[in-house]
Amino acid sequence: MASCHAPQASFFPQISPPFSADTSSSPIVSCRFPCRYASLQVSSPSSGTFVPRAEEKTKTERNIFACAATASRLVAEKPAPTKKKTTITKEEGLVLYEDMVLGRSFEDMCAQMYYRGKMFGFVHLYNGQEAVSTGFIKCLKEGDFVCSTYRDHVHALSKGVPARSVMSELFGKATGVCRGQGGSMHMFSKEHGVLGGFAFIGEGIPVATGAAFKSKYEKEVLKNDKVDAVSVAFFGDGTCNNGQFFECLNMAALWKLPIIFVVENNLWAIGMSHIRATSDPNIWKKGPAFGIPGVHVDGMDVLKVREVAIEAIARARRGDGPTLVECETYRFRGHSLADPDELPEKAHYAARDPILALKKYLLQHNLADENELKSIQTRIDEVLEDAVDFAEASPLPPRSQLLENVFADPKGFGIGPDGRYRCEDPSFTAGTAQV
Amino acid sequence: MTVRDALNSAIDEEMSADSKVYLMGEEVGEYQGAYKISKGLLQKFGPDRVLDTPITEAGFTGIGVGSAFYGLKPIVEFMTFNFAMQAIDHIINSAAKTNYMSAGQISVPIVFRGPNGAAAGVAAQHSQCFAAWYGSCPGLKVLSPYSAEDARGLLKAAIRDPDPVVFLENEILYGEAFPVSAEVLDPSFVLPIGKAKIEREGTDVTVTAFSKMVGYALKAAEILEKEGINVEVINLRSIRPLDRATINQSVRKTNRLVTVEEGWPQHGIGAEICTSVVEESFDYLDAPVERITGADVPMPYAANLERMAVPQIEDIVRAVKRACSRSARGK
Numbered sequence: 001m002a003s004c005h006a007p008q009a010s011f012f013p014q015i016s017p018p019f020s021a022d023t024s025s026s027p028i029v030s031c032r033f034p035c036r037y038a039s040l041q042v043s044s045p046s047s048g049t050f051v052p053r054a055e056e057k058t059k060t061e062r063n064i065f066a067c068a069a070t071a072s073r074l075v076a077e078k079p080a081p082t083k084k085k086t087t088i089t090k091e092e093g094l095v096l097y098e099d100m101v102l103g104r105s106f107e108d109m110c111a112q113m114y115y116r117g118k119m120f121g122f123v124h125l126y127n128g129q130e131a132v133s134t135g136f137i138k139c140l141k142e143g144d145f146v147c148s149t150y151r152d153h154v155h156a157l158s159k160g161v162p163a164r165s166v167m168s169e170l171f172g173k174a175t176g177v178c179r180g181q182g183g184s185m186h187m188f189s190k191e192h193g194v195l196g197g198f199a200f201i202g203e204g205i206p207v208a209t210g211a212a213f214k215s216k217y218e219k220e221v222l223k224n225d226k227v228d229a230v231s232v233a234f235f236g237d238g239t240c241n242n243g244q245f246f247e248c249l250n251m252a253a254l255w256k257l258p259i260i261f262v263v264e265n266n267l268w269a270i271g272m273s274h275i276r277a278t279s280d281p282n283i284w285k286k287g288p289a290f291g292i293p294g295v296h297v298d299g300m301d302v303l304k305v306r307e308v309a310i311e312a313i314a315r316a317r318r319g320d321g322p323t324l325v326e327c328e329t330y331r332f333r334g335h336s337l338a339d340p341d342e343l344p345e346k347a348h349y350a351a352r353d354p355i356l357a358l359k360k361y362l363l364q365h366n367l368a369d370e371n372e373l374k375s376i377q378t379r380i381d382e383v384l385e386d387a388v389d390f391a392e393a394s395p396l397p398p399r400s401q402l403l404e405n406v407f408a409d410p411k412g413f414g415i416g417p418d419g420r421y422r423c424e425d426p427s428f429t430a431g432t433a434q435v
Numbered sequence: 436m437t438v439r440d441a442l443n444s445a446i447d448e449e450m451s452a453d454s455k456v457y458l459m460g461e462e463v464g465e466y467q468g469a470y471k472i473s474k475g476l477l478q479k480f481g482p483d484r485v486l487d488t489p490i491t492e493a494g495f496t497g498i499g500v501g502s503a504f505y506g507l508k509p510i511v512e513f514m515t516f517n518f519a520m521q522a523i524d525h526i527i528n529s530a531a532k533t534n535y536m537s538a539g540q541i542s543v544p545i546v547f548r549g550p551n552g553a554a555a556g557v558a559a560q561h562s563q564c565f566a567a568w569y570g571s572c573p574g575l576k577v578l579s580p581y582s583a584e585d586a587r588g589l590l591k592a593a594i595r596d597p598d599p600v601v602f603l604e605n606e607i608l609y610g611e612a613f614p615v616s617a618e619v620l621d622p623s624f625v626l627p628i629g630k631a632k633i634e635r636e637g638t639d640v641t642v643t644a645f646s647k648m649v650g651y652a653l654k655a656a657e658i659l660e661k662e663g664i665n666v667e668v669i670n671l672r673s674i675r676p677l678d679r680a681t682i683n684q685s686v687r688k689t690n691r692l693v694t695v696e697e698g699w700p701q702h703g704i705g706a707e708i709c710t711s712v713v714e715e716s717f718d719y720l721d722a723p724v725e726r727i728t729g730a731d732v733p734m735p736y737a738a739n740l741e742r743m744a745v746p747q748i749e750d751i752v753r754a755v756k757r758a759c760s761r762s763a764r765g766k
Contacts, residue, residue, distance in 0.1 A: 147501075179538035188537030195504055197536070200524060206494050207529055210501020217507060221483045222454055247494025254489070405535050406573050408542035408597035414629045414676025417683065417715060421629070 088303065090367045096302050097362065097373065099138060100130040100355045101380050103154035106163060107333075109384050110153065110170060114337045118392070119170050122199075123184045126154040128300075128332035131354035132264050133158045135305025136232055139313055145215075145231040147195040147208035150185035151264075155234060160192045167387040173394035180397045181405065193229075201235065201269075202242035205261070208233035209248045212259035212316075230258040230316040238269025240283045249290040249324065258316035260309075261287075263326040264299065268343060270335040287324030299327030300352040303361065403428065436620075439609040441583035442472050445590040446510065448622045450480055453508065456594060459486040459499060460512030460549075469514045470550065470609055496522035496547070500529045503545040503599075510594060513549035516565045516603065530599035531574030544597045548590070551579070551603035552646065552697045553734060553745050562734035564698030566645065569601045570674040570707070576628055577675040579603040581649040583613040585672055588626030596628065603674070605646045631678035633685070637667030640691040640755050643682060643708055645671040648695045648746065655751035664759055674704060679711045686712050690721040691758045697745055700728040725754040 088096075107125040114123055126133065129151075137146060137158035148155040156166055161177055169176025170184055177189050186197035195211055198204040212231035218224045239245055240263060252259050263283050267274045275281050287294030297308045305327060312323040330349035334341040362368040406412065410423035422428050436444075450456045457480075462469045464477040464487040477485040488495040492513065499509040513519040519526065530543045552564040569577045576598055580586040586604070593600040618624060634649060635656055644652040649670045656666035667685055671678065686692050692712055694705030705726040712724060730744040 145505075178536060178540070181538045182536040186536040188533070188541055190505075190537070190540040195501065195541075196529075196533070198529065200528060203497070203524060203529060206497020206525065207501035207504065209494075210498040210503070211505060212501075213498050214502040214505055214507050217457070217483070217502065221457075244493045244497065247489075247491035248498070250489060251491065251494055251498060405537075405539040407576070408534050408539070408544070411627075411629060412576050412598055412676055414673075415678055415680045417680055419680050 088306075088367075093358070093362050093367045094372070094376065095138060096134050096306070097355070097358055097368070098376050098380065099134040099158055100302065100358065101377055102157055102163065102383070103130040103133060104355060105377075105380050105384055106153060106157060106166070106387075109167075109388065111333070111337060113170070113388065119184070120172075121183060122150065122336050122338065123170070124149075124151040124336045125333045126151055126331070128349060128353070129264055129266060129329045130154060131302035131305050131358075132234070132262065132299045132327045132329055135299075135302045136234075136260070136262055136309045136313075139306060139309045140230070140232065143193065143227075143229045145193045145195055145208065145211040145229060146234070147204040147211065147231065148187075148197060148234045149201060149204055149236065149239070150197070150199050151236075152185070152187045152194075152197045156187040156189065156192070156194050156197075159189070159194050161187070161189045161194060163383050163387040164390045165189075167384075167391040168394050171391040171394070172396070173391055174397040174401065175390070175394040179401065181401070201239040202244040205233050205235060205239070205244055205248045209252050209257060209259055212252065212257040212322075213255065215258050216255070228258070228317045230260065230313055232260045232262055232313075234262050234264055236269060237263065237265040237267065237274040237283065238272065238277065239263075240265075240286065241278055246286070246290075249287065249292065249322070252322040253290045253292045256319065256321040258319065259322045260312045260316055261322060261324045263324070264329050265326055266329050266331045267345070268331070268335070270339065282326075284324060284326040292322045292324055294324045294326070296326045296328065299329030300349065300354050300357065302354050302358050436583040436615045437610055437612045438580070438583050438586045438604075439470070439472055441586035441615075442590055442604070442609075443474060443476070445587045445594070446473065447476060447479065449591055449594040450476070450484065452622070454484075455506065456508040456510065457484040457486065458510045458512065459488055459495060461488055461490060461514050463487060463512050468512075470606060472609070473512070492518050492522040493525065496525040497529065499545055500525050500533075500543060500599075503530075503543045504533070504541050506544075508544045508546075508594060510546045510548060513547065515561055515606075516549050516551045517561050517563055519547065519549065519565070526569070526575070526599070526601065527572055531572050533574075534598065535574055542597050543599045546590075546593045546596075546600045546602055548593075548602035548604060550606040550609075552605055553729070553741070554606045556736065556738060556741065557734075558736040559733035564603075564696070564729065565601075566603055566674050566696065567698055567703045567707075569603075570677075570704065571702075572675075574599065575675060576600045576673070577603065578628065578673055579605075579645040580672065581608070581634075581646055581670050583615050584619045585626065585632075585670070587615075587619055588624055589628070589672060592625040592628050595625065600628075603646065608647055608650075611650075626672070629673050629676040629678060631672050631681045632670045633667065633681070634670045635666065635668040637665040637689065639665045639667075639689055640693060640758055641667045641669060641682070641685040641689045642693045642695060642751065642755065643669045643671055643705075644695040645674065645704070646697070648697055651746065651748050652695055652751055655748045655755065658748070658752055659755055662756075664755060666755060671704075677707065677711070679715065682708060683712060683716045686716050687719045690719055692720070693725040693727065693751070693754050693758050695727045695746055695751055697729050700726065700731055703728050722758050725758045727751060727754050 107127050113119045133154045146155055146159050165177040172180045174180055185199045188196050208231045215229040218227040284294035284296040298304050411421050413422045416422040463473040464485045467474040499511040503509055534542045553562040578589045580589045593602050642652045652668045656668055659666050694708045696704045709724040727746045727750055
């Protein structure tokens with residue numbers, strides 16, 4: 001398995017120091033390996049809108065973001081400063097906190113259940129990355145779409161799928177969100193706009209782009225003005241080397257689709273480090289190559305993610321087109337529950353745990369007190385206990401379910417020996433799986 | 436009416452009737468279609484509904500599938516189905532399987548269409564027949580028209596169908612004209628998916644075929660008629676679901692079966708039909724099932740080799756004679 005080592009300085013292009021003289025107030029974006037990205041400076045127009053900057057005068061400037069944002073302010077080694085440009089209300093803060101705690105506790109419960117044999121197959125946990133899911137999805141509204149990968153439990157939860165439904169699905173029970181037919185990697189919910197759940201990396205990106213296309217089509221061709229749904233595609237660093245990613249960046253930009261491409265760069269694709277797999281590890285840079293803004297944000301800080309999300313979503317809703325957001329994040333567990341849990345940077349990122357960071361922020365700004373936060377944790381624990389009990393008590397899918405839902409129109413099973421469509425025969429799904 | 440006009444009129448009528456239907460693919464718009472199937476459609480429906488895509492099969496097929504998840508009805512045209520191999524992940528994994536994975540929440544009313552199989556002299560990477568591959572996948576419906584009537588009726592049915600449909604056309608047939616009745620020309624004309632058509636009734640032997648091979652089988656039948664062999668030709672129309680009832684009923688009448696297809700022999704359509712007949716009508720067979728397929732080679736380029744690599748009318752005649760001269764016991 002690849003071991004992580006600090007990349008050698010000579011391997012990466014040196015990015016020169018900030019191009020603006022004023023270093024004190026401008027937001028600075030860091031990198032996790034100082035030699036990879038030097039401390040960069042991003043100029044911040046007061047309007048806070050994304051402006052693709054096509055012409056860069058100096059080589060320095062060309063190396064830096066092509067898109068200005070009021071976003072991330074973080075210094076490489078020090079913890080994030082608590083002073084933020086935008087404020088959140090107490091309600092907003094508690095919603096974010098509760099959602100992240102739900103995500104974390106749910107995934108921890110999954111691990112427990114897996115090792116007790118209630119869950120099986122491939123299970124990929126999201127621990128550590130909650131800020132990305134919460135930060136983006138809590139800014140969406142009903143009617144918006146989310147499309148994910150196999151690491152999709154928390155995206156489904158953030159989007160509103162009940163914990164009971166997700167847990168049942170993982171147990172393979174008939175009460176699951178997909179009646180036990182999808183499983184961990186295939187969470188679909190029409191009601192909540194969750195488009196999956198895909199096992200192949202890169203597969204969800206065109207599907208999310210298609211949903212954005214539908215939104216635009218409804219507005220422009222079907223003349224339905226009330227439609228302004230946006231689509232958010234979540235995927236990882238490994239996916240950014242896949243052809244479909246680039247194909248969709250191109251088409252989304254070409255047709256100005258209302259989509260946000262969110263990269264959850266957790267540095268590892270199973271055991272392949274991002275740096276070993278990618279010629280230019282700066283994923284955000286790949287957006288401007290297609291004429292869309294590329295933004296890099298600290299994915300361990302939910303407030304920063306939220307700031308970027310609000311901006312990107314507004315941009316898409318306005319009809320200004322797609323955005324590529326690279327979230328620097330980390331997974332605290334192995335790739336899946338069947339994989340070893342041995343990543344080297346865990347300790348470093350555990351110190352930047354998004355839930356603890358938000359908790360600290362809420363307490364420091366007197367937006368909540370210990371008791372309130374503790375009661376949220378207790379409430380979530382109860383929700384999960386209930387979800388597990390519900391899943392345990394739920395029935396397995398009946399035998400007749402095997403042949404159901406292969407087609408929306410079951411005449412697809414064809415005509416039987418008696419000359420009638422097989423699906424018209426009432427015993428079709430009750431017998432053996434003879435087709 | 437030519438098959439080309441039949442397809443064009445089918446798409447035109449369905450797009451007029453339902454504004455959720457749209458066409459996307461390479462060269463479908465301004466170029467009027469790589470094979471002119473979509474001629475005039477851009478002018479009639481505009482660039483919002485007839486989309487010229489970049490050359491990115493995986494990407495635009497996935498976009499089509501994603502838009503179908505929530506109710507649009509895309510027609511995705513592949514310049515040939517060979518290119519669809521770059522998109523096959525989306526045809527199978529995100530289109531065919533989604534209704535099942537989501538337990539019926541999300542259906543995918545999409546049509547994937549384009550020319551399939553050998554053309555003339557286009558060599559190995561442009562000549563593969565994909566009927567068997569797509570035909571084995573649950574969740575898909577796979578259709579293959581022969582005549583103009585088939586093309587119109589089946590394509591309309593496919594566009595109206597709530598499930599993903601793979602529609603395998605044939606480049607050589609595009610220009611061929613067939614007589615059509617007034618009923619076929621009616622905008623509400625559809626053919627049922629899953630029913631084969633008996634193109635020619637007969638008593639001595641059943642020959643099954645689809646797409647271009649139906650024409651060959653019919654010509655072979657005319658030749659055999661003169662030699663006293665009465666051939667029943669079945670135009671499958673639907674590869675999946677396969678109309679096993681019609682095929683078996685026919686074999687029980689004639690007692691002999693010859694399957695014809697252009698694709699590769701192993702795990703092909705003929706293999707499935709043979710098994711179906713062996714399972715359901717074994718006692719009725721008077722001779723082993725004969726299987727005519729394309730040669731088990733990638734398609735060669737040289738004209739004479741290409742002729743040898745695909746079934747010709749003589750091959751069908753020979754196989755039928757062989758089926759008729761053998762009896763149940765020995766040769």
